[in-house]
Amino acid sequence: MATDYDVVVVGGRCAGAPLAMLLARAGFKVCVFERHTSQFEMRSTHTIQLAGVRLLDQWGALPRLKRLGAPLLTRIHMIIHGVSISGLPWTATDQLSSTCVKRGALDTLLGELAIEANAEVLYQHDVRAFEFDGGRWTISASTPSGSQTAVSSRFLVAADGMMSSVASRLDLQFSMYRPSLTFTLYKYVPNTVGSECYILVDEWGAQACVPTTDGDMIYVIQRPTALFDRFKTGPQSFLREAADRIAKFAAIPPQATLCDGFRRALNQPSFIRAMLETGACLIGDAWSHKDSVTAQGITDAFLDADLLAKLMIANPQMDARFERALKLKWAQRTALYAEEVERANRLAGFLPATATQIEELQTIARNPELSSKFLGLDAKTYSEKDLARDLAGLS
Ligand SMILES: Cc1cc2nc3c(=O)[nH]c(=O)nc-3n(C[C@H](O)[C@H](O)[C@H](O)COP(=O)(O)OP(=O)(O)OC[C@H]3O[C@@H](n4cnc5c(N)ncnc54)[C@H](O)[C@@H]3O)c2cc1C
Numbered sequence: 001m002a003t004d005y006d007v008v009v010v011g012g013r014c015a016g017a018p019l020a021m022l023l024a025r026a027g028f029k030v031c032v033f034e035r036h037t038s039q040f041e042m043r044s045t046h047t048i049q050l051a052g053v054r055l056l057d058q059w060g061a062l063p064r065l066k067r068l069g070a071p072l073l074t075r076i077h078m079i080i081h082g083v084s085i086s087g088l089p090w091t092a093t094d095q096l097s098s099t100c101v102k103r104g105a106l107d108t109l110l111g112e113l114a115i116e117a118n119a120e121v122l123y124q125h126d127v128r129a130f131e132f133d134g135g136r137w138t139i140s141a142s143t144p145s146g147s148q149t150a151v152s153s154r155f156l157v158a159a160d161g162m163m164s165s166v167a168s169r170l171d172l173q174f175s176m177y178r179p180s181l182t183f184t185l186y187k188y189v190p191n192t193v194g195s196e197c198y199i200l201v202d203e204w205g206a207q208a209c210v211p212t213t214d215g216d217m218i219y220v221i222q223r224p225t226a227l228f229d230r231f232k233t234g235p236q237s238f239l240r241e242a243a244d245r246i247a248k249f250a251a252i253p254p255q256a257t258l259c260d261g262f263r264r265a266l267n268q269p270s271f272i273r274a275m276l277e278t279g280a281c282l283i284g285d286a287w288s289h290k291d292s293v294t295a296q297g298i299t300d301a302f303l304d305a306d307l308l309a310k311l312m313i314a315n316p317q318m319d320a321r322f323e324r325a326l327k328l329k330w331a332q333r334t335a336l337y338a339e340e341v342e343r344a345n346r347l348a349g350f351l352p353a354t355a356t357q358i359e360e361l362q363t364i365a366r367n368p369e370l371s372s373k374f375l376g377l378d379a380k381t382y383s384e385k386d387l388a389r390d391l392a393g394l395s
Contacts, residue, residue, distance in 0.1 A: 001120060001149075005031045007312070008139050008153040010127045010166050013042065013103075014301035015284025016159030017110035017121070018059065022309035024117035028316070031120040031151055033127045033141045038111040039104040043265040045186050045220050045295060047100045047210055050090055051380035052299030055306055057096060061113055068105045070213045071195035072097040076375045078199040081353035083361040087372030089379040098379050100197075100212040102188075106298075125149060130156060130166070132279055155318050156280040157308070159301075162269075164286035170277045176338060178270040181348040182291055183228050185262040188216040203352040206293060221262075222293060224350055228266065268292055270345045272338060275330050276323070283308055288337055290344035294378050300337070307333065343384060360391055367394070 007023055009016040012034030020030045048056070053072070056062050066072075074097065077086045090097045101109075115121050125141040140150045158166030182205070191211050199208040205223040212218050272288040275281050284301035311329060315322035353361070364374045370390060376382035 002029065002031075003151045005029045005120075005151055005153040006316075006318075007031075007155045007157060008033070008137060008151060009157045009159055010139075011035075011158065011160035011284070011286065012038070012111055012114070012121055012123070013107050013159070013161075013284075014110065014298045015286070015305050016157070017107070017114045018055075018302055019157060019159065019283065019305035019309055020114040020119035020121065021059065021110070021117045022305065023312060024114065024119035026309070026313045026316075028312070030114075031153070032114060032122065033125040033139070034111075034121065034123050035126040037123050038108040040107070042103045042107070043263060044103050044297070045100075045184065045208075045210070045218055045292065046103055046106065046212060046298070047098060047295040048106070048302075049296055049299040049379045050096060050098050050376070052302045053096050053099055054094070055299075055302045057094070059113070061109065062096075064109055064113075065099070065101065065106075068101055068109065068213050069215075070099045070101045071211050072099050073197050073211070074195040076197045076199065078201065078375065080199075080201045080361055081358055082202070083358065083365050085361065085365045085371045085374060087368060087375050089372055089376035089381055098197075100210045100218060102213045102216075105213050122149065127160075127166070130169070132156075137279065154279070155312075158280065158282045158286045159284045159305075160286050162285040162289045164273075164282060166280075167273055167282055167286055170280060172274045172277065172282065174271050174273055175334070176270075176272045176341060178341070178345045180266070180268045180291070181225055181345065182222050182268055182293060182350075183225055184220060184222045184265045184268070184292055186218055186220040187261045187263065188212070188214075189219050191215055191217040193217055201347075201350075203350050205350055225266075265292070268348070270341045270348070272334060272341060275334075276327060278323070279318075281308065281326060281330075288334075288341065290341050291348035293348045294340070294344045296340070296344075296378060296380060299380055304333075339384070363391060363394060370394070 006028040007030045009020050009032045012032040016032055020032045024030045056065050075088055111121055124143050127141045130139040136152050137156045138152050158164050160166055193209050197210045207221045209217050209219050268291045270290050275287045283304035311326050364370050373382045
């Protein structure tokens with residue numbers, strides 16, 4: 001194994017692995033340290049939005065993604081504040097759509113792509129220390145057996161998730177922080193929805209059924225944090241109540257038992273951190289995190305990886321010019337992302353809809369084209385500004 005690299009990436013999942021793949025394909029010497037094995041199942045409900053599927057397509061990964069067996073969604077049915085909106089957030093030009101792949105399978109695929117591109121991917125290597133001498137980083141990692149690996153690199157990328165220890169040690173501050181408003185429960189049940197997805201949103205929370213790998217669908221319940229104490233003290237009654245509400249969904253399988261086997265994720269703050277230090281930057285959840293209500297984190301991690309790789313490939317010296325370009329592009333990305341973080345935070349508040357909002361939703365529901373566009377808000381193919389413009393055009 002080499003010890004000198006162009007780039008060392010800490011964290012080898014949705015942000016770190018694609019970055020390593022893209023850079024290694026372009027001839028960079030890249031090393032990835034990942035604390036867990038590739039199959040480790042992250043707490044995540046796995047939807048890859050259309051914008052992310054398009055990137056996987058550009059990266060040549062789509063045939064392998066399809067072989068994992070998760071369908072591309074053919075229709076989304078949403079009941080939002082009592083209004084039914086149904087459509088398909090894709091255009092006929094590429095016939096692509098969002099999909100939902102269990103994380104063990106997705107993360108293994110992303111790791112394999114990085115390894116095939118010739119990146120050194122070291123699983124079960126926990127980065128414990130790093131140091132910068134003004135020119136190069138020295139990074140040390142430990143394995144569960146206690147062995148140590150030390151490497152050096154010109155650039156350090158933190159793709160080590162929401163609790164990024166690299167960000168803490170570099171003292172990169174939050175430019176925006178909203179505490180967690182929701183908690184999420186999810187479990188796998190046999191797929192009864194084919195390639196369609198069902199979502200119910202109201203002031204009590206959100207729940208969804210999305211087809212995924214292994215012939216399963218993922219069944220998600222998201223609720224305001226304020227209700228969590230009730231969940232802790234009386235999970236049976238809480239889940240029965242959820243089941244009563246979910247009974248509005250024709251597609252929920254009668255055999256789904258609600259009271260066991262749920263995974264939980266409790267802490268979902270929305271934030272953006274400063275992303276850049278000399279010779280280092282953050283991507284994915286390490287840089288910014290949104291409440292999972294919009295299910296966009298994987299796609300955003302792909303977008304970060306793609307953008308950073310393009311900037312590095314255009315400036316392989318990674319000199320001051322590169323850092324200026326990086327700063328500029330990330331300022332633009334931060335401005336865009338800040339709106340999305342605010343939207344996620346607003347949705348996670350699960351406020352009752354106003355009369356005007358219900359009227360708008362009814363207008364959208366009556367218009368099939370607008371319905372499909374509206375469902376593209378989470379697919380990242382449509383924006384709230386576009387929606388306001390289109391609604392104004394109809395009135
Ligand atoms: C309940 C829930 C549901 C979600 N649902 C969705 C969804 O449907 N769709 C969606 O797009 N997003 C969803 N998300 C968000 C999504 O999971 C994240 O945005 C995504 O995983 C971010 O990828 P990442 O690579 O930046 O970070 P992570 O996936 O967190 O990966 C970081 C990696 O860094 C490694 N690491 C950390 N520290 C070290 C270290 N010191 N040394 C070595 N390795 C280290 C960790 O082991 C980890 O594997 C959900 C999140 C939650 C909590």
